[in-house]
Every structure is written in structure tokens, then in C-alpha cells.
Amino acid sequence: MPQAKVCFIGAGNMTRSIISGLIKNGYPSEQVCATNPSQPKLDALQADFGIKVTNNNIDGVTHADVVVLSVKPQLMQQVCEQLQHVDFSNKLVITIAAGIPAKRYQEYLNQPIKLIRTMPNTPTQLGVGMTGLYADDSISDEQKSLCQTLMETGGKVLWVEQEDELNQVIALAGSSPAYFFLFIESMIESGIKMGMAEDKARALAEQAALGAAQMVIQNQDLSLSTLRNNVTSKGGTTAQAVETLEKGNLRGLVDSAMHNCVARAEEMAKTF
Numbered sequence: 001m002p003q004a005k006v007c008f009i010g011a012g013n014m015t016r017s018i019i020s021g022l023i024k025n026g027y028p029s030e031q032v033c034a035t036n037p038s039q040p041k042l043d044a045l046q047a048d049f050g051i052k053v054t055n056n057n058i059d060g061v062t063h064a065d066v067v068v069l070s071v072k073p074q075l076m077q078q079v080c081e082q083l084q085h086v087d088f089s090n091k092l093v094i095t096i097a098a099g100i101p102a103k104r105y106q107e108y109l110n111q112p113i114k115l116i117r118t119m120p121n122t123p124t125q126l127g128v129g130m131t132g133l134y135a136d137d138s139i140s141d142e143q144k145s146l147c148q149t150l151m152e153t154g155g156k157v158l159w160v161e162q163e164d165e166l167n168q169v170i171a172l173a174g175s176s177p178a179y180f181f182l183f184i185e186s187m188i189e190s191g192i193k194m195g196m197a198e199d200k201a202r203a204l205a206e207q208a209a210l211g212a213a214q215m216v217i218q219n220q221d222l223s224l225s226t227l228r229n230n231v232t233s234k235g236g237t238t239a240q241a242v243e244t245l246e247k248g249n250l251r252g253l254v255d256s257a258m259h260n261c262v263a264r265a266e267e268m269a270k271t272f
């Protein structure tokens with residue numbers, strides 16, 4: 001485990017998820033810092049994980065070996081421009097922002113930097129996250145290894161060769177927990193309409209989702225359609241449900257959703 005001093009700029013949802021993974025994996029809390037303009041999220045991070053906190057981005061970055069840029073894409077330029085007078089020559093910059101191309105950060109910070117673009121997801125807070133990573137040829141193996149070690153505390157990582165592939169990572173992993181939450185939410189709503197108490201409907205739907213995910217992971221030799229067919233008795237109940245989903249074009253909807261996700265990332269790359 002590296003002992004680099006890591007400072008997160010922005011103490012929102014994704015920062016909390018990554019810090020949770022880091023600390024649960026034994027990363028020393030005194031080596032982790034987070035910055036945020038408002039105090040409540042910083043207080044909560046300090047109380048929960050014992051990390052250092054500050055409202056001053058320049059202070060946080062100055063004392064860090066690794067700077068994780070974790071603000072919303074629309075704020076990135078403003079936040080980076082405030083850091084232009086900090087010397088980044090011995091720092092590794094990791095960004096988790098969707099959309100913004102790697103080369104843009106150098107312009108915003110107005111100096112050459114070593115930057116790795118990443119795309120994590122919120123299950124990182126439980127150690128079952130998935131993070132896509134991209135680095136160009138200027139990044140050393142040591143820097144890649146440091147970034148990978150940090151992000152692996154939250155789960156699995158996948159390096160992509162081309163920067164554009166990170167948009168596909170967003171559609172498949174960064175944003176996708178929300179698709180599954182929506183599906184489970186819809187199932188619970190339907191269960192309630194059928195007369196079941198909400199807590200019971202949730203208990204059933206969430207355990208089924210966990211079981212289905214584990215079945216997929218633990219049966220790598222089986223196709224998804226085989227797993228589905230194993231549930232689907234001829235002339236039975238599942239067949240009716242699955243046919244309804246197919247006729248309603250669930251696959252087409254998912255395809256449109258993922259294409260729109262990528263399209264938005266491409267649009268953000270032009271905007272921010």
C-alpha cells in the first residue's frame with residue numbers, strides 16, 4: 001500500500017465512496033484530505049473516517065502527492081484555475097469527472113501535469129466498485145501503479161487504451177448503478193401495487209438482485225441467456241414476465257439509454 005498523501009477536491013458522493021474504500025482497506029487516514037466549500041460534508045467525512053479536511057483547495061493541494069479532482073464537470077475549469085499557482089511538477093493528478101478530456105486540465109491549470117482520467121462508480125464505497133482508467137504515454141508505470149492501487153481499494157479496475165473508451169465505461173459502469181436502482185425501484189412499486197408492504201417488497205427485490213448478480217459473476221462459463229432460461233419454465237410465470245419485457249423493447253430502451261449516456265459525455269467534452 002503506497003503512503004502517498006492524497007487530497008480530494010470536492011467532498012461529494014463520489015469522494016465519500018472512494019475515501020470509504022480507501023479507509024476500509026487500511027489506507028492511513030492521516031494521509032487523506034478532502035476539501036469542500038461548505039462544512040457539513042467535511043465534518044461528516046472527518047467523523048466517519050478520521051481524515052483531514054479543509055475549505056481551502058490551495059492548502060489541500062499544496063500538501064498532497066496525489067490530487068483527485070472530484071467536482072462536477074461544470075465547476076472544473078473554475079476550480080483548476082484557482083490552483084494555477086500551485087506547483088504540480090511532483091504531483092499526480094487523478095480526475096474522476098465525466099466528459100472532460102485529459103488535455104483540457106493542462107490548459108485549466110496552465111502548466112504541464114501528469115494526469116490519469118478515471119471513471120469510478122458509487123459501489124466503490126462497499127469495495128465492489130468498478131473503475132475505468134486511462135493514461136497517455138507520458139504517465140510512468142509507477143504513477144499508473146499508484147493510481148491503480150488507490151482505486152482498487154474500492155473494487156475492480158479496467159485500463160482502457162483509448163481515451164474515448166472511458167465514455168463506454170460511463171455507460172456500462174459509472175452511470176449504470178442508477179439503471180439497476182431504477183429497475184429495483186420499479187419492481188418494488190409494482191409489488192406495493194399488488195398489496196405487499198414496502199419493506200417486504202424491498203427485501204424480496206434486493207435479495208433477488210444480489211442473487212442474480214452473484215449468479216452472473218460465479219457462472220462465467222454460462223451465457224446470460226442460459227441463466228435466464230434456467231429460470232424460465234415453459235408455459236410458466238417467468239416466460240410471461242420476460243415476454244412482456246421483450247415486447248416492451250427493454251433491450252431497445254437500454255440501448256437508447258446507454259447511447260444517450262455516451263452522447264451526453266461527448267457533449268460535455270465539448271462544453272466543459
Ligand SMILES: NC(=O)C1=CN([C@@H]2O[C@H](COP(=O)(O)OP(=O)(O)OC[C@H]3O[C@@H](n4cnc5c(N)ncnc54)[C@H](OP(=O)(O)O)[C@@H]3O)[C@@H](O)[C@H]2O)C=CC1
Pocket residue numbers: 009010011012013014015035036037038041057070071072073075079096097098119120121122174175
Ligand atoms: N456520483 C457518481 O456516481 C459518479 C460521479 N463521477 C464524477 O464525480 C464528480 C463529482 O460527482 P459527485 O460526487 O456525484 O458530485 P457531488 O455534487 O456530490 O460532489 C461535488 C462536490 O464538489 C463540491 N464543490 C463545489 N465547488 C467546489 C470548489 N470550488 N472546491 C471544492 N469543492 C467544491 C461540492 O460542494 P457543495 O455541495 O458544498 O457545493 C460537492 O460536495 C463529477 O465530476 C462526476 O462526473 C464519476 C463517477 C461516478
Ligand SMILES: O=C(O)[C@@H]1CCC=N1
Pocket residue numbers: 098170174175
Ligand atoms: O451522472 C454523471 O454525470 C456522473 C458520471 C457517472 C455517474 N455520475
